[in-house]
Amino acid sequence: MTIKTGDKVRIEYIGTLEDGTVFDSSTEHENPLEFEVGSDQVIKGFDDATLGMKEGEEKQFSIDPADAYGEHDPTLIQKIPREVFPQDVKLVPGLLFEAGLPTGEKVPATITEVQEEIISVDLNHPLAGKKLNFKIKVSIITSS
Numbered sequence: 706m707t708i709k710t711g712d713k714v715r716i717e718y719i720g721t722l723e724d725g726t727v728f729d730s731s732t733e734h735e736n737p738l739e740f741e742v743g744s745d746q747v748i749k750g751f752d753d754a755t756l757g758m759k760e761g762e763e764k765q766f767s768i769d770p771a772d773a774y775g776e777h778d779p780t781l782i783q784k785i786p787r788e789v790f791p792q793d794v795k796l797v798p799g800l801l802f803e804a805g806l807p808t809g810e811k812v813p814a815t816i817t818e819v820q821e822e823i824i825s826v827d828l829n830h831p832l833a834g835k836k837l838n839f840k841i842k843v844s845i846i847t848s849s
Contacts, residue, residue, distance in 0.1 A: 706759065706846055707758065707759050708755050708843065709742065709756065710743035710756070711741065711743060712846050713739065713741050713742075713846075713847040714740065714741075714742060714755060714843060714845065715739050716738045716842065716843055717737045717844055718737075720837055737845075748772065748837075750769070750773055754768070755843070760844070760845065761842070763843075765838070765841075766838075766841075767837065768837045773837050774830040774834075774835070776833065776834050778829055782829075784826075787821070796824055798819060799815065800815065800816040802815075812828055814828050815827045815831060
């Protein structure tokens with residue numbers, strides 16, 4: 706049986722950046738990744754790469770930013786008044802936090818610059834603009 710759209714799959718994986726840095730793996734979560742193929746539960750490039758695979762099969766592939774978290778958008782770097790942040794939090798460049806948007810949605814954000822009155826925040830996904838490399842193994846396929 707090969708994976709097709711609508712199948713539920715369980716995948717063991719390790720994701721690395723171009724420099725070999727591991728950014729995520731199923732062993733960190735103590736369980737394989739489970740999702741329904743073609744349901745937008747995972748990034749498009751990952752979803753597409755599983756199509757046609759068989760149970761027990763292993764594969765390595767790369768995903769360009771367009772099929773992952775998109776290109777880095779400089780317009781998503783915002784300057785925010787310091788008083789918006791809790792006073793008891795030490796703000797430093799590189800600090801990752803969850804920002805609330807006016808829509809109520811929460812997105813990952815990274816502090817890029819700290820000045821006395823203004824904090825620069827990057828609202829791009831931390832993996833935006835990066836090519837992602839994966840090594841995966843299909844554990845289970847459940848046909849829809």
